[in-house]
Structures are given as C-alpha cells and as structure tokens.
Amino acid sequence: MNLCFIFCLISTSLVFTFVSAGSNVTYDSRSLIIDGQRKLLISAAIHYPRSVPAMWPGLVQTAKQGGVDVIETYVFWNGHELSPGNYYFGGRFDLVKFAKIVHEARMYLILRIGPFVAAEWNYGGVPVWLHYIPGTVFRTYNQPFMYHMEKFTAYIVNLMKQEKLFASQGGPIILSQIENEYGFYENYYKEDGKKYALWAAKMAVSQNTSVPWIMCQQWDAPDPVIDTCNSFYCDQFTPTSPNRPKIWTENWPGWFKTFGGRDPHRPVEDVAFSVARFFQKGGSVHNYYMYHGGTNFGRTAGGPFITTSYDYDAPIDEYGLPRLPKWGHLKELHKAIKLCEHLLLHGKSVNTSLGPSVEASVYTDSTGACAAFISNSDDKNDKTVEFRNASYHLPAWSVSILPDCKNVVFNTAKVSSPTNKVAMVPEKLQQSDKSQKTFKWDVLKENPGIWGEADFVKNGFVDHINTTKDTTDYLWHTTSILIGKNDEFLKKGSEPVLVIESKGHALHAFVNQKYQGTAYGNGSHSPFTFKNPISLKAGKNEIALLSLTVGLQTAGPFYEFVGAGVTSVKINGLNNKTIDLSSNAWTYKIGVQGEHQRLHLVDGLNNTKWTSTSEAPKGQALTWYKAIVDAPPGDEPVGLDMLYMGKGLAWLNGEEIGRYWPRLSEFKKEDCVEECDYRGKFNPDKCVTGCGEPTQRWYHVPRSWFKPSGNVLVFFEEKGGDPTKITFARRKVV
Template sequence: MKPRTPIAPFALLIFFSSSITYCFAGNVTYDSRSLIINGRRELIISAAIHYPRSVPGMWPGLVQQAKEGGVNTIESYVFWNGHELSPGKYYFGGRFNLVKFIKIIQQARMYMILRIGPFVAAEYNYGGIPVWLHYIPGTVFRNDTEPFKYHMQKFMTLIVDMMKREKLFASQGGPIILAQVENEYGYYESFYGEGGKRYALWAAKMAVAQNIGVPWIMCQQFDTPDPVINTCNSFYCDQFTPHSPSMPKIWTENWPGWFKTFGGRDPHRPSEDIAFSVARFFQKGGSVHNYYMYHGGTNFGRTAGGPFITTSYDYEAPIDEYGLPRNPKWGHLKELHGAIKLCEHALLNGERSNLSLGSSQEADVYADSSGACAAFLANMDDKNDKTVVFRNVSYHLPAWSVSILPDCKKVVFNTANVRAQSSTVEMVPENLQPSEASPDNGSKGLKWQVFKEIAGIWGEADFVKSGFVDHINTTKDTTDYLWYTTSIIVNENEEFLKNGSRPVLLIESKGHALHAFANQELQGSASGNGTHPPFKYKNPISLKAGKNEIALLSMTVGLQNAGPFYEWVGAGITSVKITGFNSGTLDLSTYSWTYKIGLQGEHLGIYNPGYRNNINWVSTMEPPKNQPLTWYKAVVKQPPGDEPIGLDMLKMGKGLAWLNGEEIGRYWPRKSRKSSPHDECVQECDYRGKFNPDKCITGCGEPSQRWYHIPRSWFKPSENILVIFEEKGGDPTKITFSIRKISGFPK
C-alpha cells in the first residue's frame, strides 16, 4: 500500500481564530504532569523577552507578537545591576520599569515567569550582579558569605515586596505563575565546595520563606530541596527528569539560536530543529517550555557581558532584534504551538504509552477514558526518512522529525515540514540629513562638530604607581577605558635612529583590548577574542631622540558573566617591553606609570544634549577621517517612515554611540575569524542531528555586527543629536541610518 500521511492544514487556523484567553487565578500548584492553575492543568508555552533589551515603546508590540505566535506566557530575568546602581540606590524607570512591563503582559491576558535570580548570566555584564558588590569586604559571589547573602536577600525581598504591592503574583490575581531563585548554579556548585552547597540550600529556603503563593523554581540545580522545582537548560531537554517524581517537567531555556561575539561568526539554528526539540519535549511528558530567547533584543550601552558579546543580542530568535517576526521560524513555531495545544487535554490527563516503530522510531500515545487521544510519532534517525505503521496506517516520517496527531489519526504538523512563508529582511540605507531645526540647514550638507581627546593624561592624574594595576579593580566598570602612561629617554646614539629602522613594542595583557600611542601618535591596536581575552601585542614603534611619552589605552569589552568565581577574573596590561635598543630589550614593566580613568569626553558628559561644560568643539563640513580618539557630533533628521532603524557603522573602527543622550552601545565592525581549523561556514544548514552553536555558522570574513539598533522612540520629530566616540579611526561621512524592511510575509 502506498504510504499516506493524513494532513489537516486548516486545523491550526481554526484553533487560533477561536482562541486563547487566560483567566488569572488565585491558586497555582503542580503535580507530576503540569502546573495546576485555578484547579486546571495547563500547558505553558513561554517566550523570553528581556525588558532592558528593548524599550517601553516596543513592549506592547513584542508581547502581542508573541501571543499571536501561540505563546501564552512571557519570561524575563530581573536585572539587579540595572536596578540597584549603588547600595540602597534603586532605579525602576525607562527600560528598567519592571512593573510596567509585567502589567503590559497582564493586559495582554498572558502569564509571566519571573526569574528573580538575582544572578542571571544571560551574556549580561557581570551576570547581572552589581559590580559594587564585589568590593564589599568578605564577599564571594554565589557562596556562603554573609555580605553576598545579605545583599542578595535584600534585593530579592525588595522585588518580591514590589510584586506583592502591585498584586502581580497569581495568588493575588496577577500574571506571575512561577518565580525563580538563583540560576544554573548546578553547573558550578562543585567548584564552590561545601560553601556552595550551603549557599544553594540557603537560597532555596530563603526563597520559599518569601511566601509568594506560587511555586519557586531553581534552574539547572540537580539537588534542589522540596518544594523548589529544578528545571532544564539545553538544546534538548526531552530526556530531562525532575529531581522529585511529584514535580512537573520544566524547560526554562530552549535556545532557538545563539549569541554573537565581536570577531565571531553568525550562528544559526534551523526552524526544523528547534521545532523537533520542542515537540520531543512535550512528547516525553514536558508541560512548561520556555524559548530563550523569543526576542533577544539589544545590549544597549555597556550592558553586554562576555567579554566581547556584541551589542546585538538577536539570538536568531523568532522575533528579531528590531521587533519583527523572523520567518519562517516564527510562523513554523506558531503552527507547532497550535498543534501542541490541540493535544493539551490528552497530554495532561491521559495515560502515556510508548511504542517502538523501528530502530530509531517511536510513538508516544496519550489516551484517557473519555476517548481523548493524542500521539507523537518521532524519527530520531538523523539521515534517513522512514515509513512507519501506526494503528494500521502508514506514516512518512522525515529524518529527525516529529509528527503530531491530536486525535491519534491525522497529522496536523510535522517538525521537518516547513509551511510557513519565508520573509526577506533588507537594511535600506538612509543618508544622515541635517535637521531642519539646525542652524546649518541652509548648507549643502551635514555639519559636524569634532573634539579630539588627548592620548594619555588629561587633567590631573588619578594616581602614579610603579608597575601595573588591574584594569577592572581600578575603573570598577565605571568606564571601558583606563590610561597607562610613562615616558622614556632615547639616546641620540641609538642605532635605529641612524639606520631608519624602528624598535618593536611588546605588550602582554589579560584583556580585553588596547591602543598603543607614542608621542600622541597611534602605533597600533590589539585585542583578545571571545573565548580567550589574554593577548599579546607586537608592533614597531616610532621613537625620537630625547623624551618619548608612551600612552596605552586599555579597554574592557563587557565583563565576565558566568563561571565559578567569575568576579575575580581581571583585565589590563601585565607586561611592556621594547626591543631594538643598543643595550638590548628595555623592560618598562617596573617603571613608574601614571594612570587616568576614562576619557575626558566621558567625564564632561559631552554625549548628553544638556551638558553645560565648555569644550573646544570644532565645526566642519569635512570631518577628519582615520583619526583616533575623536568625538563626532551632528544634528540630524529622523529617518522617514515607521520601520525600525539601525546605525550602519561599517566604515568606522571601534567606539561608542549615543542618540539624544541614549546609549546605543559599543560598536566594533570587527571581522569574524576562525576559532579552530575545523570552524567552517556553511552555505546551507542541515537541520538533522544534534545541534551545537558551531554547526550552522555563516558570515566568515564579514563584520560580526554592522548595524546597531536605534529604537524609534529615541528620535525626536526634528532635532536629533548623534554623538560618536571613535577610538582608532574611521570615516564618519560613511555613517548612515538603515531602515529595516521586511518583505514576503504580511505584517
């Protein structure tokens, strides 16, 4: 008999047109099958959307886009370092207005998973923990040390009390159905020894004592004490088992893509594979699933961690960085969610049975006494399609796929059969135009104002010390920049002065990057990479007879965000030598070094539209090109239309950008490079088989990030002040806005 696979292509459309309403309840409990909300078992399909990685003007659209994609829950971390700027000094405005974000979710009639942490990892600077906490004596992060536990509990209690005051827990009629304490601690607990075990137990008990009326979870913790539920983070969690048989199976992080690093390639995860992993999870009894990320967003300002995490945190998520649906992924997952929800009653109330359909093929069937029946037919073979017989009917199963049969008869969805329409995204350039409100509007082009930083010490030195200090311990992350400056005397009899050769400057640094100057002239730059920040610099240096000033600008590019004892990882210069002198190598490492924290422009706040300091800006129609340590400012028009906007920095070097005082973030169109001999880009990705971040990479030899998201809400109708700080030199006349346009899929 010819294989046949009954398909019901319109079932999902009927389901979504009728569709999803959620009532907030006064009671959230659980059993081994699922969460029980208002006395009813429910499947939870959740979407991670981090409120600080977008702006309030985007929140309603992001939440609605997720809901239209078949999601019923929004998940987010709480970002401690964005809220407690110094001990006891709190901020909950702008992008950090947590209550406003949750109330938008509530208004959309959706649930919320609040991962209070307060450690988040998340490729976020310092893992979301405030830098100031590291400098309180006796503190070891995530360990049984009293200062850490005191401040962690204080912040968690603040957040819990805020949620209670606003009646946002489900026990109060709000949307929050789960809360998380700590995050992924099980990965590192063994490194912390007995102190780590005591801390994890303390954190769980402390959370439960908060009495919020909804269950607590602890992500990736293998020995969570009852009643805290442990959860799974991975690319595949179908075989995950909770630590207690009375607890539901929860997947807090299913990664639909991966993050990018400056200098790294562009990783992708195919729609077919992410759908396969989700279907397998529900097939094997999962009931709470969260995409990390569903909308990745943007690491505005200096919030990216890593080091070397890009400003873009797009994550190849179903909703892209700019808030547009990424198709076919968004549409394919929407169909998947509809198919799974059609199975909800049987999945949560039926008895499960497993049938072998072949060597790598199986069926999981859920049926109850009412006659409800749902089946998942899986082909785990990563190379070969198979035809199987289930209940006397033949079904064709593509390799590495799951077919979903909500009535145990008809296939409404197969993970490898992508029917969603693809979309094409373009970044359409829009030249910077002078503002109509600008006094220069009558001129032929854009007028720039330029300010050049001094290479080395500006103003009074912060301190002088023999040898080198740690960069992070010195700046305490108040800036990316730290100047190390010294001077040497070159004898006029040095051979290199006579024969035209040049000595060689040798620098070793713990990271993350540096620019070397001699007598105010840039000699060269160097940096680590996304995996190994330590690096060596080796370049000729131009010296003259007499006194020579050596100025080294050390830079951080986001602080460590995870790992055991990650807060103790340092940065900065560790050795400086110059070879080529008549007497041999000159070691400057023990010299007296003068230090200055940050840039003069930062100190003066010249990126702020309302700054009042006098500064020697130079006005010009032809701004200097390839000039290091230069601030550029222009007053520009808002690009036309209402589509999202990116700033194209392809022709610039490295630095920071602001619009109207808002921090766009770090830019660095650094080209990608191999991290290993086997690290190759692909033309087309094979979705079949276990996924890893290096499986489907593109962008070899291209900038890791060219465009930098500027939210529309940051623009003013007329006068917009764009400020750029360029570290090593670029061409500001080539900076453009780019309008992000999507085609091939209806808005």
C-alpha cells in the same frame, strides 16, 4: 549566559485582567495547576531592558499571536540597584510597567529574580559595587553576598506585592526565580556551595509568598524545590522526584554572537523537533530563550566581546519583526500541541517502538479520545511506518503530531510558513539645519594620554577592572623613556619594537601622540600580545596606552575575580637590547576626557569647544563626532550602519546605542555553510554564516528615541574611521 535558573511559584494564584479574584497555583507530576486546572504552558523570553518601553506592547502581542501563553524575563540587579540602597526603575528598567503590559495582554508572567542571571549580561547581572564590599565572594555561603542578595530579592518581591502583580492578587506572575543554574558551579564551591544552595532555597521560601520552588540543573535540589532542564534538547530529562512536573526552562532557538566570532543559526525544523519531543515525553512547561533577544544597549553586554546585538536568531528579531519562517512554523507547532493538551495532561501514555529510531507515544483517556506523537530520530533517513493500520511517512529527524491518532496535522520537518526576506535599506544622514549647503559635523579631538590631573602614579601595573570598577571601558597608562641623541639605533635608522602583554580585553597604543595600533584578545580571559615597530626620537618619548574592557565576565566559578589589563611593556631592539618598562612609574587616568565632559549627553558641559566642519576628519583616533539630524523617513525599525568606523561608542539624544565594532569574523570561509542541514543534534558551530565579514554592522536605534528633527547623534571613535560613510538603515521586509 542565558543559563538555567531556579524558579519559584511566587504566588498561589493567578488571574487575567478580565477576572477580579486571584487564582490558586500548585502542581503535580503532570503540570502546573491553576485554579484546579492542569495547564500546558508555552513561554517566551523577552528581556525588558533589551528593548524599550515603546516596543513592549508590540513584542508581547507578537508573542501571543505566535501561540505563546507566558512571557518570561530576568530581573537585572545591576540595572536596578545602582549603588547600595539606590534603586532605579525608569526607562528600559521599568519592570512594573513591563509586567502590567503582559497583564493587559491577558498573559502569564515568569519573573526570574535571580538575582544572578548570567545571560551574556555584564557581570552576570550582579552589581560591580558588591565585589568591593570587603570579604564578599559571589554565590557562596558568604555573609556579605547573602545579605545583599536577600535584600534585593525581598525588595523585588515587595515591589511586586505593592503593585498587586502576583497571581494571588489578580496579577500575571505565576513563577519566579531565585539563583540561576547553580548546579553547574557548586562543585567548584564544594560543601560551601551546597550550603549556599540550600540557604537560597530557604531564603526564597521565607519571602511569604507560599510558593513551591523550581531550580534548574540543581541535581540534588532539596524538597520542596523542583529541578528543571535547560539545553538544546530536554526530551530525556526526568525530574528527580516523581511528584514534580517536567519543566524546560530554556530552549535555545539560536545563539549569541561575539565580536570577531561566527554568526550561528539554528534551523526552525530542529527547534520544532526539540519542542515536539519534549511534549511527546510528558513535558508541560516550555520556555524559549530567547523568543526576542533584543539589544545590549550601552555597556550592558557581558563577555568579554558579546556583541551589542542580542538577536539570538530568535522567532522575533532584534528589531521586533517576526522572523519567518521560524515564527510562523513554531506558531503552527503550538496550535498542534494545544490540540492535544487535555490528553497530554490527563491521559494515560504508552510508548511503542515502530522500528529503529521510530517511536510512537499514544495518549488516551476513558472516553476513547486519543492523541499521538510519532518521532523519527534518525538524522539521515526518512522512514515509512505502520501505525494503527495506516501508513505514515516520517522525514528524518522529525515528529508528526496526530491529535486524533489518525490525521497528521503537523510535522516538524515540513515548513509551510512563508519566508520573509529582510533588507537594511540605507538612508543618508539628513541634517536638521536645512540652511547648511553641506553636511556639518562638530568634532573634538582628544590628545592621547593623561588629561587634567592624574588619578594616581604607581610603579608597575594595576588591574584594570579593580581600578575603574566598570564605571568606564577606559583606563590610561602613560610613562616615558629618555633616548640619547647618540644612541646607536638612531644612527642606523632602525625601529625598535614595542611589545605589550595584557590579560585582556583590548588596548590602543600611542607613542609621542601618534597612534601605533590596536590589539585585543580572544576567549574568556582574553590574553594577548601587541607587537609593533615604533619611531623614537632623541630626548623624552611618551608612551600612552589606552586599556579597554569590552564587557565583564558573566558566569563561571569565582568569575568576579577574573581581571584584565596590561601586565608587561618592553621595547625590543633598542641598541640591541630589550628595555623592560613594566616597573616604571606609570601615570593613570580613569576614563577619557569626553566622558567627563559629558559630550555624549544633550546637556554636556557648555564650555566644551567643538570644532564645526563640513569635512569630518577620517582615520583619526580618539575623536568625538556630533551631528544634528532628522529622523529617517517611514516607520520601519532603524539601524545605524557603522561598517566604515573603527571601534567606539554611540548615542542618540543621550540614549546609549552601545559599543560599535565592525570587527571581522576570524572564522575561515570553510567554517561557514551556505545551507544548513537541520537533521541531527545542534550546536552553536553547526550552522554558521558571516565568516570573514563584520560580526555586527548595524546597530539598533529604537524609533521612540527619535524626534522628527534636531536629533543629537554622537560617536566616540577610539582608533579611526570614516564618519562620512555612516548612514541610517531602515529594516524593511522585501
């Protein structure tokens, strides 16, 4: 997931756009030091491929207006190295353009090269092709993995050098990452893992960037590597070396969602409490993960079952709008902390207990200047305390900031920022051809099962991921069974039961071309069982199974070896017997036909025969829909309302909107809250909403993807829905 990481100070210097020379970057026990000046830094995670280039300037400026100094992003290996040595840096993956936009905004940049990132991103950001290079084991002291990891890391470092983006060259990059939260997993890899972690650190240093390194959750980080923290709370974190600054690499202001899961929210009072406590306890670099979560466009969502939305309940929402009061309250917090910056970084500190759960941290210098943080960590009771001959009221679970040790300029529990309410205002699809009196759809129905020539035939089952290599979500399995016309169950009119077992992630079942139902798993390995009565006829009966992946594993020890797919197929109640089809000859086909015909692209194969209709079929599985539409009016962000569809993929003008699946949350009503109590330590199940509702109803379609008219909107519906109820929605502050 968004887990912690190993940073490196890629450059020994930094400068903004208005300075022509580079600046030296070092550190001591208090902070990073830039050109001889200690710096207190507030950073915001914004992942460039989870938005689009047209959004980047606005996102960066909104973060800056929120009191942020630094933008942080991962580098997504599998988005850049599409096959060995085949690199891509266009569109949403234009890393150089993103870095230059940060530079133009006169902000710093943290570049988390990884190149393993986790981050709820498909396969943790590692290219799937790497798993199929013989002998490769991810994130271990393994020569094939280390070779390709070092090669990609060097490529990114050299690209940044060529574009003069490191601080020493006058660019914005002050920090960079190698690996990602390895300390969580090295015990699984044992001594091999320790060797790999040490190698990774040495490899990064060898990139000729003259850098100190930072490694998150690497409790035995070797010198000169600095260990850092990521969590909901890092105030008690202490670096293993007294000569290293206290850095919080990930503070989670919300959490991600999964299809069928809950909708978690972290109250801003608690986020502010955690940040204020971190700086109260001597922290100097703080990063929000995420500040803008964005969207997992296309098939980039990991999982299984990570939603297309990666909103994260972040200060800037998925569509690029400030989330109030969260954004505004944190902006005021940042102002208050900055008022204390000099004393936090240069003053002497004294911590004093003012009573149970109440603590004052006082920073002073030789001039007599004074700043104080007074915290009440009681999660139930307000407190009134005496501090320097004055009385102060402290709400439960709050921190008061006093830049002069007298006047409270900010309390984390007192929210004065306005609250905005955001609505998704529906807009009917408007077709571009105004000569048509009724809305026209182009429709193409696929037949269940094998299309064209089979890819292969095999007795028994194959692993889904090893077969598709993640080139598609889809893998067809077909077999047949002969039924005699005198079989007993036909005479009785009884229906046998099709029973399918799978280790993930989902499947759609068809018998004799008829859709029988869908099943899917839960949890990291997603095992599930499909059971459904089926009708069989005398003679040959075809059973066709469309196995699905819904995002690959993103992290964990040896996660690349976690498989998926069908493991058993039986028919119960066939003449009072169970027939096991598992060892049958199964015919396989990778992908669905429309993918191969490029129906989702504007330049799809010209010989594809769409059927035009004013009455689009409803409830029909394996169906492609296409409409030519106008852009929604106005300039607000746009979502696509897919509430009445089943499951599938969507595109606009060939751009991948992503997987849609209005799957209902399986959490019970009593698991949700109407109002969240911010007091006390947070966890992702504390403040959940959306129980019994679709986990994701609206799907972000960036405005920059639209033309005024003639927009090609394409859907592939797997199980059946009602396309006539699809609408756009403008995200509007009301």
